[in-house]
Amino acid sequence: MRRPAFLRRLGTAGVLLAGLLLAVPVQQTAAQAAVTATTEPSPTPAANPGVIASQMQVTPSAYTGPCDETEFGLSHQVSANITVSAPMTVKYVWVNQQEMPWPGPEPVSVTFDAPGTKTVVNGFVRATSLRGYMRLRVVEPAGVPETQNAVFDTVCVKPTVSDISKQRTDENEVCGAGRLAELTLSAKLTVTDGPSTVGYRWYRRSNLTRNQWVYLGAGSTTFTSTGAQEKTISTRYSTGVSESGYFKVELSSPYQGLGQGTFIVTCSTKNDL
CATH class of the missing domain: 2.60.40.10 (Immunoglobulins)
Structure with missing residues (x-):
């Protein structure tokens, strides 16, 4: 194949120089792309779930006397507040002094149609003495801090x-x-x-x-x-x-x-x- 007239006039050295000049813009474009890629901001982490568990209580927290309020024993109530910042369903379990989910491993659900606070409640009875604690653990969404332990002391005297x-x-x-x-x-x-x-x-x-x-x-x-x-x-x-x-x-x-x-x-x- 015959070279174009302007390349025949440049000779071999001219061909090499022309090749270098044509390659420069491509190399600059690749470098600029690399710089652009490394300076892009990292993705924003996911927002906090916006759930707070608080106000854990056991009532009565301290009792000494006969535990014959009902045929099964003295009634106790456990309660806590759950606050959300957006509509959602929250799943939770109670945790007892044996560090076990109570009354079982399956979580309970509470649904919020709007931001706000709801009080969740459960109960148990005692016919014999028990000193322990309870707290609430949010299972879903994950990452919500548990409540503080609510300590109770029941002494079934039955004199x-x-x-x-x-x-x-x-x-x-x-x-x-x-x-x-x-x-x-x-x-x-x-x-x-x-x-x-x-x-x-x-x-x-x-x-x-x-x-x-x-x-x-x-x-x-x-x-x-x-x-x-x-x-x-x-x-x-x-x-x-x-x-x-x-x-x-x-x-x-x-x-x-x-x-x-x-x-x-x-x-x-x-x-x-």
Whole structure:
């Protein structure tokens, strides 16, 4: 093939120079493209899910007493707030003191049609003592911080009174004016758990009270350990005349229970029943 006339006039050196001149714009374009590619901004990270879990509570948070509110035990309520910044469905689980999802692994859903806050609630019952905590964990969307632990302490005391008895403690063979019959009244108080303090009241009903219960006095006793425990409680009563009737012990609020026993005081002899 014959070269064009202008290349024949340039010769071999001219051909090489022309090739270099034609290549320069292509190299510059590639370099410029490389610079442009490295200076583009990195993609913007995904926005925060806009979900907040807060206000975790267990009610009652502290309780000591009989756990017989229902036939299954004392009712507890767990609750927390979930706040969202946009319409969405939030899935969550409760987490107990064993660090396990409660009441099971399957999450619960709550749907928001608009931004706002909803309170989610669940409940459980206890017939025996339990000290623990609960918190709420958002499963979906991911990345939402869990609530703080809500600590609770339930002590199911279930106190009972039994073995009401009396003992004559004076030295008088017979009783009367200036020679009172002194009686020590006692009862066994039992709790299923502690620590707890149990209040009680003593009453008397006899032929001298027209068969009405008459208040004798009150007291309280403290159980400092955990687990089942018992103590003996007592009070004193004196009379100068013959009397027959009943003594009883009532447990103070919030406890329930009573114990009752009979007595006879015969002022003609110390051998009372």
